[in-house]
Amino acid sequence: EPEVTQTPSHQVTQMGQEVILRCVPISNHLYFYWYRQILGQKVEFLVSFYNNEISEKSEIFDDQFSVERPDGSNFTLKIRSTKLEDSAMYFCASRGTNYGYTFGSGTRLTVV
Amino acid sequence: TQLLEQSPQFLSIQEGENLTVYCNSSSVFSSLQWYRQEPGEGPVLLVTVVTGGEVKKLKRLTFQFGDARKDSSLHITAAQTGDTGLYLCAGAGGSGGYQKVTFGTGTKLQVIP
Numbered sequence: 001e002p003e004v005t006q007t008p009s010h011q012v013t014q015m016g017q018e019v020i021l022r023c024v025p026i027s028n029h030l031y032f033y034w035y036r037q038i039l040g041q042k043v044e045f046l047v048s049f050y051n052n053e054i055s056e057k058s059e060i061f062d063d064q065f066s067v068e069r070p071d072g073s074n075f076t077l078k079i080r081s082t083k084l085e086d087s088a089m090y091f092c093a094s095r096g097t098n099y100g101y102t103f104g105s106g107t108r109l110t111v112v
Numbered sequence: 113t114q115l116l117e118q119s120p121q122f123l124s125i126q127e128g129e130n131l132t133v134y135c136n137s138s139s140v141f142s143s144l145q146w147y148r149q150e151p152g153e154g155p156v157l158l159v160t161v162v163t164g165g166e167v168k169k170l171k172r173l174t175f176q177f178g179d180a181r182k183d184s185s186l187h188i189t190a191a192q193t194g195d196t197g198l199y200l201c202a203g204a205g206g207s208g209g210y211q212k213v214t215f216g217t218g219t220k221l222q223v224i225p
Contacts, residue, residue, distance in 0.1 A: 004154075033212065043155065043200065043215040056212055091154045101145070101202075101213060103154035 002026040006092050006104035013082055013111055021077045021107045023092030032075045033093040033101070034067065036060070043091065049075065082111045114139040116203055116216035124222040125191055133186045133219045135201035144177050144184045145213060147200040155200055155215075191223045 005024040013019050025032050034046040047057040049067055066078045075094075079086055089106040116137045125131055135144070143162045147155035159168050161177035161184060168175045172195075174187040184201055198220050202213040 035215075042217055043149075043202075045212045045214065048212050089152075093154075098160075100157050100160055102157065103147075106152070106154050108152070 002102070004092055004094055004102050004104035006090075006107050008107060009105065010108045011110070013109070015084060015111055016081050019079050019082055019109065021079075021090050021092075021109070023075045023077070023104055024073055025075055025092065025094030026096070026102055027073070029094035029096045029102075031055075031095040032067075032069070033095075034077045035091045035093060035103075036088040037091065037106075038088045046077070046090075079109075082109075084111050087111045114141075114203060114205055114214045116201055116214060118199075118201060118216040118219045120219060121217065122220050122222075124224060127193055127223055127225050128190050131188050131191060131221070133188075133199055133201075133221075134183070135185065135216050136183045137203060138182065139203065139205065140181050141203035141205050142181075142211060143204045144181070145202045145204065146175055146184070146186055147202060147215075149198045149200055149218075151198075155202075188221075191221075193223045193225050196221060196223050 007022045032049040035043050037043045045058050047061045048055045064080045068076050087110050091106045092104045093101045095101045119134045145160045146158045149155045159175045164179045164181045166177045172189045176185050198218050200218050201216040204211045204213045
């Protein structure tokens with residue numbers, strides 16, 4: 001069954017450093033998303049991406065965040081200057097023309 | 113902001129019992145999805161319901177979408193220990209095909225042998 005692949009599975013970074021989280025969505029999907037889940041809290045929407053541009057973003061997705069689909073297969077989330085409160089599981093998801101979303105296994109980001 | 117409240121938050125039952133998890137909102141959704149999430153993993157889609165009043169069955173799991181498309185329920189018949197996990201409902205809304213999903217607060221189910 002097709003799956004969404006995320007790398008790395010775990011990243012530890014120092015506060016103030018830039019991180020890039022990578023995702024390979026399902027190849028024929030059109031819509032791409034990033035969500036995050038702080039430990040013990042619910043899954044929160046960050047951003048949706050369609051037709052090579054951001055279609056919607058949440059209040060969490062401030063100027064420190066950016067997304068890119070550089071080569072037609074990868075979908076990346078960049079955090080420019082990480083803060084302690086950015087520590088969370090980050091999930092990438094993609095969706096085709098039906099309603100079902102496929103989520104990746106996530107990247108656990110730890111900011112120290 | 114669309115909010116989805118799930119109840120109960122925690123549920124511990126004996127194997128073989130039946131249970132129902134509820135997902136409620138004041139917002140209307142174009143579709144409602146149920147996911148199961150294991151610790152350290154991403155949510156895995158179980159089912160999507162689209163039409164108000166729709167009922168879908170997945171083996172021992174029965175999902176229903178409310179007539180007004182604001183609420184949903186998940187009923188498990190004869191629970192097994194393998195059903196243990198975190199169950200999340202998620203509503204899809206917004207205009208355009210890129211509809212994001214808003215996740216509920218989650219129901220942590222423990223099935224005791």
